[in-house]
Structure formats: C-alpha cells, structure tokens
Amino acid sequence: MQQLNEQLLITFECVSAIGTSLQLSEMMEHFLKVFSRKTGALASVYWEYDKTKHTYKQLCFYGKKAFQDLLILPSSLTQHNTITFNEKNEKYLLHVKIMDDWIVFIFDATKAEMDLIQEIISLFQSKLENAVCACKNHLELIEINQTLERRIEEEVAKNREKDKHILQQSRLAQMGEMISMIAHQWRQPLGSISTVAASIKLKIMLNRFDYSTAEGQEASKAFLEESMSKIESYVQFLTRTIDDFRNFFKPNKQKESITLSQLVNRTLEIIGKALEINGITINIETHATTEIFTYANEVTQVILNILKNAEDVIKEREIINPNIQITIGTEDTWQTISITDNAGGIPATVLPHIFEPYFSTKQEKNGTGLGLYMSKTIIEEHCGGQILASNTPIGAQFTIKLKEG
Known part of the structure; x- marks a missing residue:
C-alpha cells in the first residue's frame, strides 16, 4: 500500500510538472528536476534529435556534473524505457525514448527500485510525449509564422516595386497621348497667328494705308492694335494650354x-x-x-x-x-x-x-x-x-x- 501511494504521489507531481511551458527546454528542465528529486536520480539529461542534421544535441541537464559524461546516448538498438547497469561505476542507467528524443537518468539504486521507477515513468509517458509534441508543434508554428511574415514582406515590397514600374509605364504612355492632344490644341491658335501675321505683311506690301493722312494713320493704328490683340489672345491660350498639361503631370x-x-x-x-x-x-x-x-x-x-x-x-x-x-x-x-x-x-x-x-x-x-x-x-x-x-x-x-x- 505504501509503495502504491508512493507511485501515485510521484506520478501526480511529475504530471503536474509536464506541460508547464510550451518552450521545450524550459518544460524539460522543470520535469527533470521534479522527477530526479522524487526518484533519487543522481543526474539526468535530455537529448534532442535534429531532423535536418540527423544528430543529437543536449537540450538540458540536471544533477551532479560529475555524472554528466556517463549520460551518453543509447545505441540505435536500445528499446523504449531500457535499464542498463554500468559495472565500472556500479550505477544504473534508465533510457526513456520520447518520440525521436531520449531522456537518460543515472541512479544509485537496487534492481527492484529501478523496476519501480521504470513502472512509474510508464504511467505518464504518453502524457510526456504529448507535451513534447505540443512544444515542438508550437516551435514549428512560430517558425512558419516568421517565415510567412518575411515572405509577405518580400511580396509586398515586390508588389510596391511592380506598381511603381507600372505607374511609370502608364505615365509615359499618357505623356505620348498628351503630346498628340497638345498638337490638336495648338493647331488652331498657331494657324490663326500665322493668318494674322500674313494679313499684316500683305497690307504693308500692298500699301493699303495712306500714312500721309490722319485717317490712314488712324486706320493703320487700329488694324495693328486689333491684330496684336488677336496674337496676344492666341499666345495666352497657348500659355494656358502648357500650364494645363504641366499641372496635369505635376505629382501633386x-x-x-x-x-x-x-x-x-x-x-x-x-x-x-x-x-x-x-x-x-x-x-x-x-x-x-x-x-x-x-x-x-x-x-x-x-x-x-x-x-x-x-x-x-x-x-x-x-x-x-x-x-x-x-x-x-x-x-x-x-x-x-x-x-x-x-x-x-x-x-x-x-x-x-x-x-x-x-x-x-x-x-x-x-x-x-x-x-x-x-x-x-x-x-x-x-x-x-x-x-x-x-x-x-x-x-x-x-x-x-x-x-x-
């Protein structure tokens, strides 16, 4: 009965230590500390498998550093929850497989005590595996989100650059059309200016005005004033047209x-x-x-x-x-x-x-x-x-x- 109570107590406290964090190293450090203290483990280590490099790395360690070199990885043939005895140091090693990772404990205990410890850990191993899986999924999700955010930023930058390029092409196309419109706008006033200038030249060549009389001088003056007024009006129209097109393309x-x-x-x-x-x-x-x-x-x-x-x-x-x-x-x-x-x-x-x-x-x-x-x-x-x-x-x-x- 006492043994059962001890099993239940250790199991309860270990389960409570599992899932305390979605950071794998933080959660495992807490778990190793609780489990080692409750079972009397001298030291413990968590070996994490790197899928990209196909190697193991030590994620966290708890216990006496003097035993750290003994907590080596098991061979590929080692089964789940395997107890081995180190004859040189007269210590027991307990290897616990968590998905692709390993936890290794070292004990100064009897074989019967080791069997009990192995039995205790088997009670909550599935719970431990689920917690490890949740931590790794959380980490993958963070990495995916970071990658996604980076890719979105890159695509947004590309789209902005594309829009700038498209806008520039559009502006150049519009400028070509504007030149055609300017030609239409200018054709009439330029023709009118040419007509007025030709009229002045013709009247001078034909001596249409008698400058020896006051009436002739007055008629010449009135004609020139009217002609210059027309030219000035046409020039103002041309100037206004230029301003219209300049304002149109101004990046306002x-x-x-x-x-x-x-x-x-x-x-x-x-x-x-x-x-x-x-x-x-x-x-x-x-x-x-x-x-x-x-x-x-x-x-x-x-x-x-x-x-x-x-x-x-x-x-x-x-x-x-x-x-x-x-x-x-x-x-x-x-x-x-x-x-x-x-x-x-x-x-x-x-x-x-x-x-x-x-x-x-x-x-x-x-x-x-x-x-x-x-x-x-x-x-x-x-x-x-x-x-x-x-x-x-x-x-x-x-x-x-x-x-x-």
Whole structure:
C-alpha cells in the first residue's frame, strides 16, 4: 500500500510538472528536476534529435556534473524505457525514448527500485510525449509564422516595386497621348497667328494705308492694335494650354475641395479639342454641385483616360454621329460621374478583365493595358472610391464614385 501511494504521489507531481511551458527546454528542465528529486536520480539529461542534421544535441541537464559524461546516448538498438547497469561505476542507467528524443537518468539504486521507477515513468509517458509534441508543434508554428511574415514582406515590397514600374509605364504612355492632344490644341491658335501675321505683311506690301493722312494713320493704328490683340489672345491660350498639361503631370499629392463639374471641365480643356476635331459631341448633365475633398489631379487623369478610350473605340469602329454623355449625380453617400459612349459596348468576354494590368484590346495600336488598371488603383486605393464598367444598349459606361465627405 505504501509503495502504491508512493507511485501515485510521484506520478501526480511529475504530471503536474509536464506541460508547464510550451518552450521545450524550459518544460524539460522543470520535469527533470521534479522527477530526479522524487526518484533519487543522481543526474539526468535530455537529448534532442535534429531532423535536418540527423544528430543529437543536449537540450538540458540536471544533477551532479560529475555524472554528466556517463549520460551518453543509447545505441540505435536500445528499446523504449531500457535499464542498463554500468559495472565500472556500479550505477544504473534508465533510457526513456520520447518520440525521436531520449531522456537518460543515472541512479544509485537496487534492481527492484529501478523496476519501480521504470513502472512509474510508464504511467505518464504518453502524457510526456504529448507535451513534447505540443512544444515542438508550437516551435514549428512560430517558425512558419516568421517565415510567412518575411515572405509577405518580400511580396509586398515586390508588389510596391511592380506598381511603381507600372505607374511609370502608364505615365509615359499618357505623356505620348498628351503630346498628340497638345498638337490638336495648338493647331488652331498657331494657324490663326500665322493668318494674322500674313494679313499684316500683305497690307504693308500692298500699301493699303495712306500714312500721309490722319485717317490712314488712324486706320493703320487700329488694324495693328486689333491684330496684336488677336496674337496676344492666341499666345495666352497657348500659355494656358502648357500650364494645363504641366499641372496635369505635376505629382501633386494634395487633396482639394472641388466639384465634379470642375473636374470634368478641367479634363475637357485638355482633350476637348481632340474630341471636337474627330466630330465627337460631348453632352454634360449636372445633378450634383456639392464640393468633394479629393485628389483632383489624379481624378482628372482617370476621366481623361476614359474619354481617350472612348475616342479610340469611336474612331476604330467608325461610328456615325459619335457622342459621349457625361452625367454628374449622386447615389446614397456617393457623388458619381458616368461616362457613356455610343460605340456599341465592350465584348462580354473582355468586360471582366478590363481593369487587369497589361490587358489591352489595342494590340495593333501598341496599347499598354495600363490605363484602366491605374485608373482603378487611383480611384479605389488613393481616393477611397469605386470605379465600375458596364454596357448600355448603345455603348460602354464607366461610373466613378467618390465620397461626398
């Protein structure tokens, strides 16, 4: 009865020592200390198996250091819970296998006492194995999480670098389109300046003014003043156009309060002449006049890109009486800009992919496939809005939604 009580007491205290920590070395140090003290072990050691190197390392030790060299690893043939006797030192060794690891104890005891100790440890060995397994799983999970976090950081950095590259490509593509628009904007005023200059030159060559009379001098002065006023007006227009394009590409990251009508008008000042030359009529309906606080310059880029795409498809499909409808309105807490063309719409197989990077239907025109991808990035990530594409009975419709606040 006393022996049974002793077994139960030792078992209880050892089980209590198991699972005190998810750190394997910390838990085993505590267990070796409790078990050695309760059973009279002179020393004990825990050998951990390294799966990558296929070697053992001493994880922790408890007891008299004089016996440390005796606590060697058992041979590969050693069975679980094996008792051996060291005749040289007249001490018993108890080897306990825990999964791939080993615990080795050294005792100054009788064979009967060793059998009892072996019986005690067998009572809670499964509990000990489960605790060791939990510690190792916890360590693996930590390593996996650390690896995963590192990989996520690497992928995020790669994506940021990719986005920078895509943005740069998109900006270069837009600059090429802007040069074409500048040509359209400048063609008329440059032609007008040339006409005024030619008119002045012609009148001088033909001596149309009689400078010998006051009337002739006055007529010459009035003509020159009117001509110079026209030239000055055309030069101011050219200067304003340059400012519009320079501001368009300026990396302005400041938000500003502005109405959607003002954003649309800014865009039409840039692309309007090109649309007019191609015979495209612009109709604007405004049902919202409240200012919003947003990145106006970036939203202008998005509107411009949608209008340029509409212009391209109208020209490509040779639409008769082409027009683009721009409707400014509200929807719940959003203010919206809907841009609808009459070019027949987007093919059903293409529609789900139009916002993907490098997806383009303009292969013959060297389309970059970046415009709509960057438009989506600007509206949704930078401006906290939404951009949607759909088909109407007459053509494609793009809707930009921006928060009113």
